[in-house]
Amino acid sequence: MSDPLLLDGRIVSQAMRDEVKERTDELKRQGHDTCLATILVGDDPSSATYVKMKGKACEKVGIESKAVVLPADTTQDTLMQTIKELNEDPKVNGILLQHPIPSHLDERAAFEAIHPDKDVDGVTSASFGRTGLDFGRFPSCTPGAIISILDYFNIELEGKDVVVVGRSPILGKPVSLLLLNRNATVTICHSKTQALAEKVSRADIVVAAVGKPEFVKGDWIKEGAIIVDAGYNPGNVGDVEYDACYKKASAITPVPGGVGPVTIATLLKQTVESAEKSAGLLV
Numbered sequence: 442m443s444d445p446l447l448l449d450g451r452i453v454s455q456a457m458r459d460e461v462k463e464r465t466d467e468l469k470r471q472g473h474d475t476c477l478a479t480i481l482v483g484d485d486p487s488s489a490t491y492v493k494m495k496g497k498a499c500e501k502v503g504i505e506s507k508a509v510v511l512p513a514d515t516t517q518d519t520l521m522q523t524i525k526e527l528n529e530d531p532k533v534n535g536i537l538l539q540h541p542i543p544s545h546l547d548e549r550a551a552f553e554a555i556h557p558d559k560d561v562d563g564v565t566s567a568s569f570g571r572t573g574l575d576f577g578r579f580p581s582c583t584p585g586a587i588i589s590i591l592d593y594f595n596i597e598l599e600g601k602d603v604v605v606v607g608r609s610p611i612l613g614k615p616v617s618l619l620l621l622n623r624n625a626t627v628t629i630c631h632s633k634t635q636a637l638a639e640k641v642s643r644a645d646i647v648v649a650a651v652g653k654p655e656f657v658k659g660d661w662i663k664e665g666a667i668i669v670d671a672g673y674n675p676g677n678v679g680d681v682e683y684d685a686c687y688k689k690a691s692a693i694t695p696v697p698g699g700v701g702p703v704t705i706a707t708l709l710k711q712t713v714e715s716a717e718k719s720a721g722l723l724v
C-alpha cells in the first residue's frame with residue numbers, strides 16, 4: 442500500500458490558534474480581556490508540563506492565564522473553595538482542573554464544582570450531557586480535537602464503522618457521543634470487551650483512547666482504515682503500534698504532533714468562545 446495521509450495536528454492546531462487570536466483581538470478592541478484559570482494539584486511532573494504548555498499557548502493567542510498551584514496534600518475543602526472563587530471571579534472565562542489529581546481527593550466532585558459556563562475543558566456532567574444531546578457547550582477538549590482533525594482533512598463520518606478503544610469519562614465516552622452525533626456507527630471497546638482484535642478489524646476508523654502504550658496492534662487493523670491515536674503515554678508514545686499501523690492505514694495521526702496540539706487549541710477556542718458569550722457577542 443502507498444503511504445498513508447499524515448493527519449498532522451500541528452497544521453490543524455495552527456489554523457485554530459490563528460482564528461482564536463483574531464477573536465481575542467476583536468474582544469480587546471471592544472474592551473474585554475480573555476482569561477483561562479488553570480489548577481494544578483500536586484507535583485506530578487508531566488501534569489506540570491502540560492499546564493505550562495497550556496499557559497504558553499494562551500499567551501501566544503492573547504489569552505491571559507491565571508495559574509493556581511495547590512500542594513499535593515491539599516484538602517477537598519480547599520480545592521472546592523478555590524474552584525468556587527474562580528467561578529465567582531468575573532475576569533475568569535474558563536477553568537481547567539488538570540487531571541489526574543492526588544487520589545485522596547474526589548476528582549468527580551471537584552469537576553462538578555466548575556460552573557458549566559466556565560467548563561471550557563468539558564469535564565462536568567452538564568457538559569457531558571450537552572455533548573450527548575448535541576446542544577450547547579462545551580465538549581471535552583480531546584474529543585473535540587479528534588472531530589476537528591477529522592473535519593479538517595474532510596474525513597466523512599456518516600455511516601462509517603468507528604471503533605473507539607477506551608471509555609474514560611473525558612475521552613472515550615464523550616468522543617463516542619460526538620461520533621454518534623455525526624451519524625457514525627460507533628462500537629465502544631474496553632477492558633472487558635471480548636474478541637477485541639476482531640472488532641477493531643471491522644473498523645473504517647479506529648480511535649485509540651486506552652492510555653496504554655502501543656496497545657492497538659497493526660495486525661488488528663483493516664487495510665485502508667483511518668487511525669486516530671489519542672494516547673499520550675510517557676516518552677511521547679501513543680496507544681497504537683505506530684509503524685505496524687502506518688503500513689495498514691490510509692490516514693493516521695502521529696504522536697507527537699497529532700491529537701495533542703489540537704487538544705490545546707480546542708481549549709483556547711472554547712475559552713475565547715466563553716469570553717465572547719460573557720461579552721454578549723454570542724447567545
Ligand SMILES: Nc1nc(=O)c2c([nH]1)NC[C@@H]1CN(c3ccc(C(=O)N[C@@H](CCC(=O)O)C(=O)O)cc3)C=[N+]21
Nearest residue numbers: 491538539540541562582673697698699701702704705
Ligand atoms: N482536565 C484535563 N484536560 C486535558 O485536556 C488533559 C488533562 N486534564 N490531563 C492530561 C491530558 C493530556 N493532555 C495533552 C495535551 C497536549 C499534549 C501535546 O500537545 N503533546 C505534544 C507533545 C508534547 C511534548 O513534546 O511533550 C504532541 O502530542 O505533539 C499532550 C497531552 C491534555 N490533557
